[in-house]
Amino acid sequence: MSTEVRVVENQSLFDLAIEKCGSIAAVFAIAELNDLSITDALTPGQILLIPPSTSSGNGYNKPVADYYASRGLKPATDPWNPSTGLYGDLFNDGIDYMAVGVDNMVQ
Numbered sequence: 001m002s003t004e005v006r007v008v009e010n011q012s013l014f015d016l017a018i019e020k021c022g023s024i025a026a027v028f029a030i031a032e033l034n035d036l037s038i039t040d041a042l043t044p045g046q047i048l049l050i051p052p053s054t055s056s057g058n059g060y061n062k063p064v065a066d067y068y069a070s071r072g073l074k075p076a077t078d079p080w081n082p083s084t085g086l087y088g089d090l091f092n093d094g095i096d097y098m099a100v101g102v103d104n105m106v107q
Helices: 013-021 024-033 062-071
Strands: 003-006 047-050
Touching: 003 013, 013 024, 013 047, 013 062, 024 047
Parallel strands: none
Antiparallel strands: 003 047
């Protein structure tokens, strides 16, 4: 039987695969079960189904999944913000974001 999970802010299918199944290999089974693409943006509060650990070929790694569960870890690495349609502050710095004459001076 599949398990329901609620997506937290900035979670991707890859984050859920690691957290709930212990391996990113499970991302394909999760995407298929929820009729999603592996790159689809998720919305905080969205309910998704996670395949059972006994499902054949879903990439389940029990020790890793147990580690995340025992510590209450919820990876959330997706900087995309669906409410604004923009990427978060993760991309608002670095050399590709700097402007000559504003952030640095050429002499």
